[in-house]
Amino acid sequence: MSFFKRLKDSISGKAEAVTNKFKEGLTKTRDAFVNRVDDLFSRRKKIDEDFYEELEEILIGADVGVNTVLKLIDELRAEVKKRKIEDPSELQPILSEKLIELLKGDADAGLNINPNGLTVILFVGVNGVGKTTTIGKMAHMFKSQGKKVLMAAGDTFRAGAIEQLETWGERVGVDVIKQQSGADPAAVMYDAVQAAKTRGVDILLCDTAGRLQNKVNLMEELNKIYRVIQREVPDAPHEVILVLDATTGQNALSQAKLFGDKTGLTGLVLSKLDGTAKGGIVVAIRQELALPVKFVGLGEKMDDLQPFDSEQFVHALFGKWIGEQTDKV
Template identity: 80%
Template sequence: MSFFKKLKEAISSKTEAVTSKFIGGLAKTRDAFGKVGELFLRRKKIDEAFFEELEEILIGADVGVNTVMALIDELRAEVKKRKIEEASELQPILSEKLVEMLRGSGEDAGLRSNPNGITVILFVGVNGVGKTTTIGKLAWRYKQQGKNVLLAAGDTFRAGAIEQLEVWGQRVGVDVIKQHSGSDPAAVMFDAVQAAKQRNVDVLICDTAGRLQNKVNLMEELSKIHRVIQREIPGAPHETLLVLDATTGQNALSQAKLFGEKSGVTGLVLTKLDGTAKGGIVIAIRNELELPVKFVGLGEKMDDLQEFDADQFVHALFAGLVQNESAEENT
């Protein structure tokens, strides 16, 4: 059975709506990856020139130099091991390697929750990446599941941040715990946790400041927030999600490295994938940081925040090739 056929079977259990979300949301990135498909069709022979061109295309698609070099090395090894001669035979192997890379251990899928009480999710990320919007959409997802949700306005630094979160709270139908601008974020978190306990809340979603000009202060602030939450709810926060703007490409990778381990990040959210051809950065970030991608933003609608799925992602990147191969198999 071909890899593409396996890929189609792997996503057959998913709803058509989710599949179309990924295919539609990754349209611009698919155009960038289309050059890969053209290369496999245009070049029959696998030689050094083939690998050089493939390397150039993948780097141009924002897959990241380190990740591309690792992929090319793995493809060279497979060519030698399987005695592959025709370029077309290498396409499904590339797709397979990408799925493996994006999937990681497979133990990171979905958000962790607290089976014994309130689940606390902390959001971090620089300003302008879509953090507040993501919080609103995630709150909506939980509401659709029948959960009692509360938001904490912990970004007391940026002008308008509290008001922006309140707008989302009203839109989704959840309350927002806040203090005045310039307040101690840890104090806001304390209030939010107490309110969550009193109101029998299922999920508490916390916003934080996104400034990086003074990284030391930011990291100290995040550490303090962690301590306050952990003291009130042992084991919390259950997820610390770093939000990255996919349209910034390699800069998103740099931001992720800046936050690093000190902020206790457990997973990533890649926003605005529908507005960029730089979706390949998802592969680079997943590979270089070894952090699971939990969600991706594939549009502006409330349900366009989708749980990340490696099979769906790669299927969407090579959707045209999957259709072409299926047509060939049926003739």
């Protein structure tokens, strides 16, 4: 059975609603990226340097990542030489298969949930990436699963941050543990952990200040939060999630590298993926970081935070290519 047939068969068993969310959320990337590749292959009549240069430009423009693109182009050159391919249309299935394999990467990783009690998830990231919104949506998700959820307002620095989290708490019906603005975030986390233990909470979601990665004192504050949580709950935090704004492209990758060096990250959430034509950043992250993308934000609604599913992502972008190849099987 061909690669494309296996992929199509595995996707066919997935929930249609989730498939549609990924398709809708990746419309901008599909229109700007996949359609441009289609145009290149149909317009160019031969595989020459101009062809490779334009393909390289399209891939880099979609934020696939320069290193990954250069490697991919080299692999395509080798295939063209090996198979003596002259018509660009013969190269398209090879390109699509290689892109799909890059996107799939390792098996998708879910959240690490403590089977024996309280699970603590710490969220980090710079201001404006959608961190508080992500926490609110995740609280909604866990509550919908029947979990008892609590949120901790550890961002005591940004004006309005506590109120924003409280607004989400009211929307989803989840309590928020807080102190006054300017309080010690580690003290908030201590209170939140104690409250979670007393109330028999399943999931504690912890917000933190959107700190600039070059501010050493703020990173030290984050490490203090980490130590307080770890002291009160063995093996916690069970996840340290970096929230990245997908619309910032390569800057998101730079943030991930800098945060990863200092905070013991376990995974990523890519927010606002529906708002960018540069969804190729997922490929760059898969290739350049040893961190799994755990969730993606695909819209404004409460249920638009979805567990990252590489097959759904691939099908949403390359469904047309996959269909064309399985039709040939």
